[in-house]
Amino acid sequence: MLRLTLAVFIALSAGLFAGADARMYIVDDDGFAQYHSIGEAVAIAADGDTIYVKPGTYREQIVLNKSLTLMPPRGEEGAVNLVGDGSDIGIEVLADGCKIEGLTISDFAGPGIYVESRSNEIRKNVLVDNVHGIFLNATSGNILEMNREEGGYCGIVLLSSSENAIRSNVAEGCMGSERTPGAGILLNAAARNSISESEAKGCAQGVHIVSESRENELDGNEIVDCRHGVLIEISSEENLIRGCAIENATTAIALYAAAKNQIQNNAIVNSTNGIALFSSAENSIVQNRLEKVDAGFMISEASSGNVLADNEIEGFNSGIVITDSPANRLERNLLNDGRLGLSVDGSTEESFDNQILESNQIDGRPILYLYGRSDEVVSGRELSHVTLASCDNCTVEGCSVSNDALFVYLSRGCSILDSVVSDCYGMLVRWSDENEIRGNRACDNRYGGIMLVESSKNLIGENTLCRNDRDGLLLRGSSSNKLISNAAEANQGAGIALLSSNETEITENSVVRNGVGISVSRSSGCIVYRNNLIENEIQAEDDGENLWDWGALKGGNYWSDHSCRGNPCQDRPRAIGNATADYYPFAERDGWARGPKPT
Template identity: 30%
Template sequence: MAADGTGNYATIQAAVDNANSGDTIIVSPGTYYENIIINKIGLKDLELRSASGDPANTIIANSTGSHVISMSYGDNLTIKGFTISGAGTGNAGINMVGSHHCTIENNIFSNNALGVQLTSSSTYNTIRNNIFSKETAAGTAINIARSGSNEISGNTISNHSSGILIGGSDGNKLSSNIVSQSIEDGILLQANSKNNILENNLVSTSGRYGIYCANSVDNKLISNMVSNGTNGINLVFSPGSTISGNDVSFARDHAIFLDNSSNTNVENNSVSSSPYGIALRYSNNSNVVNNYAYNNTRGIYITLWSNNNMLSGNKAYSNNNGIVLVYSANNNIIENNEVNSNNNYGIVLGNVFENKVLNNKISQNDRGISLDDSSVKNRLSGNIVNSNRGYGIRLDNSDYNNITSNIVQSNKNGIYLVNSNNSYLINNTVPDSERAIQLWSSSNDKLINNILSNNRNYGILLDNSSNNELSGNTAFNSTVGISLSSSVDNNVSGNTISWNSNHGIFLCARSLNNLIYNNNFNNAVNTNVRNDKCTWNVANTSGRNIMGGPYLGGNYWAKPDGTGHSQITPDENNDGFADEPFITSNVTDNLPLIDVPDPIAPIADFSANPTKGIVPLTVEFKDLSKYATSISWDVNGDGKSDGNNSTLVYVYDTPGDYSATLTATNENGTSTKSITINAEEFIVYPVADFSANPMSGYTPLSVQFTDLSQNAISRNWDIGIDGTIESTNASFTYVFSVPGSYPVRLTAINENGTSSKDLTITATKKNSGGGGSRGGGGGGGGSPEPARNVDVKELS
């Protein structure tokens, strides 16, 4: 048909009205002003296409406010190769109602209020490789309403209010579409749209959201590229979705945002150059895993009662702040992330509680990890925090936190607590900083078993801090090991403070009522104390002290050159205390410790020869223990002593496995060693043996077999080793009638097992003068025949 009325039909509508299932309507180039309605009942497999295949050559323009093409309850209809334009407000270029398996492809939709609209359960339709554009940005290019399992792919959409709108529709797939310059949303899922897949779409320059899911659940957003919009990917009241492998950049607000959207997986995305890289608000139980956030104001941002989320394996590089948890984002896990080169904080927690920050690598930020604004009961453990320009870990107005087993190295300052109380700092390693651990105006904190080395100023500095416990720490090779400034009522005990260049411990004039005992001081200058109001020893109390002595008292006072008070003062009564008190400026230690060598415990060891054999088994045991004053043998495992001499000979009469144990004892304890002795029962196995006479000869060859086996109670003879038993007698005769080599096996048997022996019998044919053959067997082949009156079977 043609636009001038020539051809088979004057109008497209006329062709459609006369079409039957399976027909193809080919439209010649031209401009057609029609509103086409395709609603014939039962019509299917119809194709409507332009003759040229070039959408620019065929234009369908409606002249009223109706849909340009209306398709109702169609099945497997195809429309392709047209330019479709002119649908006014509320109308579509193509409107599909209750239609299935239809294809809209290779068309241009120009200046329609709605480009393509699917409604009323239109399913399994394909909209692909179309171009949607408008001169003025308004309307929606593709609208899917209450219609599922459709595929929208390869379309190019520009300058609409919304590019693709999915409402109340499930199971649709949107892939490889290009959507740009949307006034509002590039792609929008709303009204409880479920199980849709958005994959490999390119969405840019959206006024509101690049991809927006509102009140829609269990959708998958995979490998989309979203850029230059106000927001990139936003989920609002849309739980259970997967956001994976997307690249979102240059958003003016959020790159990826979960708002009231819990149980969501956000994984393997790249977010960059936005105020918020990945943000969660009122969203719980989600996984934010293996994402790359860079050049954002906030790389990953968790806020406002977003709880029980997992942040793992992410990389937050070159943001202003790397990972941020604020405003009651509680019970989250931040684990195994890399947070590097951020301009301000690496990881910051503000006004949150009971989060776990575990095993992260945090380096080259302005500050490493920060807890502030009443962040309580959080746990920081196993993190490597190094080379940050400010502090490694800082707590500010945050109580009851646990800082354990972190490596905090080469930061300006290591761990810093400001107005932070009742926290635990345990087993941290803090080298190469200006101040390894500093407390300012902080009380009731416990600093236990930390290693603080090679720090430029202080190992531990307490400033205006009280009632803290410093125990079991090692502070060495810094300027000052431990310093207390205006700090009172602290307990400093069990620490090793050595090789510090200025002095081991410093107390200013206002650091009063501190208890300092059971420490190991070994510095050229051990003390610089400006008041005499501190206590340097406790009363003589039973208990192992830091130098191995049996009593607690004062401190060990040593110097690297060996001239310290505890090194040169005798201990005549061997009580572990120097016989003279240690007295220096403002320090009096009445019970200075001496170095008591560690007690030597016994080491049990012995040999046994043999460890395995037949009963009765005689075994010789020899004591090889070290440092033992007495020994005891229990070689049969009955819990009773079998002797206490250095050598023991024992006979095992009953078969079995026995645990032989030696217990070695001295005044410092006991030690045991055990080995297993295998006493085996004597088992007699049969040994097969027999004779054959003769073993070769001419046919018919009569052979006498005689059993010579040992320890056998029965036997089986197998001539030819074919599984047939020829005899069970101790001796028998067999006649081989046919020439050949015949294997013979004797199997000897007793109650413990079997044994076999094989021999070969060779029977040859005797030549006669006439070249014939004699003897029986029927020529060359077959089986040997048994002799008469010999009870054997013929060998077959």
């Protein structure tokens, strides 16, 4: 060990004053010093004194019940190691105004430093493999600065503590256990604390705010490789998360049953989920930038009254997903270079009652979201997304949808006319009756062309449905619809598919080179006639007893793989499945328009 000069040692051993009332003491585990354990020096010291601990290893537990400073001498090399070997607490701080600096504290079964007093300063310590690094319990006015915590459950814990300053700390590898995940910083029933310029790396949660923690401020923190970057839950309100950088998280920021929090100006990169709200209301999420995320914003489980404004998402699979959550307001959010920009869904009509303004854009084109409108006409627009929800007698005509899809929910009497919904996800009509979808082009979509779900009495006519990744036209749980004069070509699934859709009329459609031409499954009372089925891998399939012709007068369908004579043929049925057949097929394409052909 390095030795103090004789003059300094004499001064310290004589107990000369460092100030008007303060004394200095020196501890060395194996050298020429007053004391060989920290506890011995604490026992003799008085309020305001400083204990200098020389580098070495100290296997003891310290209780600071006086206002003391505990630190290494200036200029000494080597670590001051306080080792617990499984003991409960490293340093227990019970007196106000203590200072702990520059120690390495490890292997305690409880906190490395435990504080139940006020106005303490804890700086530049290293805490390794303790259950918790620094634990503040029912205290305030403390400063925790430039400490490093490694391993264990939590780096820093604030329990029922308020108005503490936590800045420039690093917590790494605080994973906890599978049952009890750890955190870099845990705030439990804590209020008005400031956490700034700190880092969390490889923790289960970077920062965990729980149990009615309120008015805490996180500013300028960096969180990397954590499952949750920031997790706010259990009625924690009015917290501010600002200017944080979160990278490689499973979920960067998550709110569970949390209200009135502000998530502002954060940068989220390369994470599975960006910002997720579950059962959380009246939160403000503004000016955040998300890059390379699977899902940007997720709002679900009756999360209502939230504001998303002026956020940017760059590179995503799902940009904004809202499920069963009404009364949210979205404005001036910019989404670029992604797949599905906006998805709103829910089990009730109220779920769709959100204000989503046209100032929201995907790749520079506005999002059109109409809720509860009547008799509105949208014409000749270039849009990234269209939703009609709970609308009556509205018209979308001559528009193009470039990124998402055209969604129709719970709407009646609407018309979708002569529009292009291609190179996106196609068109979805759900829980909507008596609408007209005519003259549209839905091609090259990442899902399908047009899909009806639980929708009845709609007219789907004269649409072009081609080269979609799934079906050209799919009806699921949708009955009493008419599919007339559509062209379904080169779709990877079926050209036209019915699933649990009864009383459907399919007529005068051209169905060419699809995986399956026309597929009818678990459906009854359907009639399929006067369609051209040409060079489909499977021309048709039907697991029921639906009609594939309308008798000898109107005939059946044209089949490119079935030869017969007559328009329609009278004596050579074309079998479909095991229970039905087209008994009056046509010998020629559009044979019903050519007139009878001699048999």
